[in-house]
Amino acid sequence: MNSQIAVLDGVTKSYNGTEVLHPTDLGFGRGVIGLLGPNGAGKSTMLRLLATAMPPSSGRIVVSGHLVTGGIAERTAARRRLSYLPQEVGIPRRMMSFGFLDYIAVLKEWKDRDTRHREVIRVLGLVGLADRRTKRVSALSGGQRRRLALAQALMGDPDLVVLDEPTTGLDPEQRASLRGILSSYANRGSVLLATHQTEDVSALCDRVIILDEGRIRFDGTVAELIRLAEGQVWVGAEANTRALSSWRTGTGEIRSLGGVPAPGSRPADVAVEDAYLLVRSEITGATKIGEVR
Ligand SMILES: Nc1ncnc2c1ncn2[C@@H]1O[C@H](COP(=O)(O)OP(=O)(O)OP(=O)(O)O)[C@@H](O)[C@H]1O
Numbered sequence: 202m203n204s205q206i207a208v209l210d211g212v213t214k215s216y217n218g219t220e221v222l223h224p225t226d227l228g229f230g231r232g233v234i235g236l237l238g239p240n241g242a243g244k245s246t247m248l249r250l251l252a253t254a255m256p257p258s259s260g261r262i263v264v265s266g267h268l269v270t271g272g273i274a275e276r277t278a279a280r281r282r283l284s285y286l287p288q289e290v291g292i293p294r295r296m297m298s299f300g301f302l303d304y305i306a307v308l309k310e311w312k313d314r315d316t317r318h319r320e321v322i323r324v325l326g327l328v329g330l331a332d333r334r335t336k337r338v339s340a341l342s343g344g345q346r347r348r349l350a351l352a353q354a355l356m357g358d359p360d361l362v363v364l365d366e367p368t369t370g371l372d373p374e375q376r377a378s379l380r381g382i383l384s385s386y387a388n389r390g391s392v393l394l395a396t397h398q399t400e401d402v403s404a405l406c407d408r409v410i411i412l413d414e415g416r417i418r419f420d421g422t423v424a425e426l427i428r429l430a431e432g433q434v435w436v437g438a439e440a441n442t443r444a445l446s447s448w449r450t451g452t453g454e455i456r457s458l459g460g461v462p463a464p465g466s467r468p469a470d471v472a473v474e475d476a477y478l479l480v481r482s483e484i485t486g487a488t489k490i491g492e493v494r
Contacts, residue, residue: 204230205263206360206391207251207283212260214246214415222246222415224260229361229391232407233383236395237477243415244395245288245365251393252285252363265360281310283361288395290350294339298330298349301338305353324352327382329375344370355382362386364394368401380405399474409473411480419480423473430476433459437466445482458482 205228214222222243236244250257253269253276262269265282269275292301302321311317325331328348330341338346347370354364362383368376383392383405396402402409402423409426411419419426434456440447441460450456457466458475459482 206230206265207393208261208263209247209251210261210263212250212257212262214243214250214255215258220258220415222250222257225417227410227417227420229393231387231389231391233387233392233394233405234408234410235402235406236393236410236412237397237399237402238395238412239481241414242412244412246415247412248285248363248365248393248395249287251361252283252287253280254285254287282359283363284354284356284359286351286354286364286367288365290353292338292346292349294337296338297335298325298338298341299334301349302352302356306356309357311357320356324355327355327378328352329378344372344375347371348375351379355386358389359386360390362390362392364392366396367394368396368398376401399472399477403473411477413481426473426476426480427471430458430471430479432468433479434469434471434475435462435466436469437463439463439466441466445478 207229209225209227212222212225213220225247236247238244249255250262251264257270260270264279267275267279267282269279296304299321302324303317306317306321311320322331322334325334328351330345330348330352333341333345338349341349351367354362368379371379380401383394386392387407394401406423409419409421409423410417435441436450436454436456438455440455441457441463444457444460447455447457456469457463458478
């Protein structure tokens with residue numbers, strides 16, 4: 202489809218002979234897409250493949266019309282149209298914030314010095330580090346370093362923004378501000394983010410994909426995900442019998458996922474986290490959505 206900015210076509214990835222991403226077909230259009238899944242599900246693997254950080258074991262990947270899995274020229278052309286925030290970024294500690302971003306901009310082939318510097322200042326402002334631009338990386342806090350890493354992924358006007366756990370380590374103000382920034386990128390391109398923060402998915406994502414053991418287990422809108430869990434989240438004075446999980450909330454009531462509703466309990470609004478946990482429990486065989494009681 203022409204409106205697709207990135208496509209995975211029969212893509213697999215194996216490490217040392219073990220397939221960790223099973224044959225996957227996915228297309229990404231405009232908008233923010235959240236990738237959820239437990240540790241080791243294959244989220245980072247999928248993002249690294251899309252970001253051209255490593256080749257797939259089989260299948261085709263296309264980004265902005267360029268066949269990433271073709272020759273080097275096509276891969277380079279795709280790289281010019283995407284940006285990537287890995288889960289861990291090693292930033293030289295002696296570099297200054299401005300110098301680091303300027304260096305990345307040079308690698309991204311921003312040749313004109315003035316334009317490049319304007320862009321560096323713009324992204325430093327976006328991540329709230331404008332007043333830290335002459336600070337050495339070693340003098341930044343952990344969250345500020347993460348913001349600096351994020352800034353390099355926001356440079357330019359990419360068609361595809363690939364972010365591996367972008368909100369980890371950010372304070373609430375920065376997370377809220379990042380949501381605004383990512384929504385504005387999503388008006389013109391595709392933003393794909395792997396996260397464990399289900400609140401970010403509900404606040405931000407047009408589409409959510411759940412990956413587990415290298416397979417896609419859910420792909421739909423946030424509303425569709427939530428609908429799967431409707432009628433299975435309860436609050437009351439007691440926990441549901443055979444609840445998948447239950448806990449006392451700040452109001453003193455017990456919130457239960459799944460199970461047989463306790464006498465006097467009432468249905469609660471479903472959050473993305475509830476639906477995610479119920480989908481996961483179905484995968485692991487702990488319960489079956491729609492047949493909990
Ligand atoms: N370089 C590698 N060599 C060997 N195995 C790897 C390598 N990178 C990842 N794996 C394995 O591939 C699987 C998927 O890992 P991946 O990092 O993609 O998961 P993830 O969903 O991003 O996990 P997390 O939420 O913990 O970041 C895991 O079993 C992991 O141990």
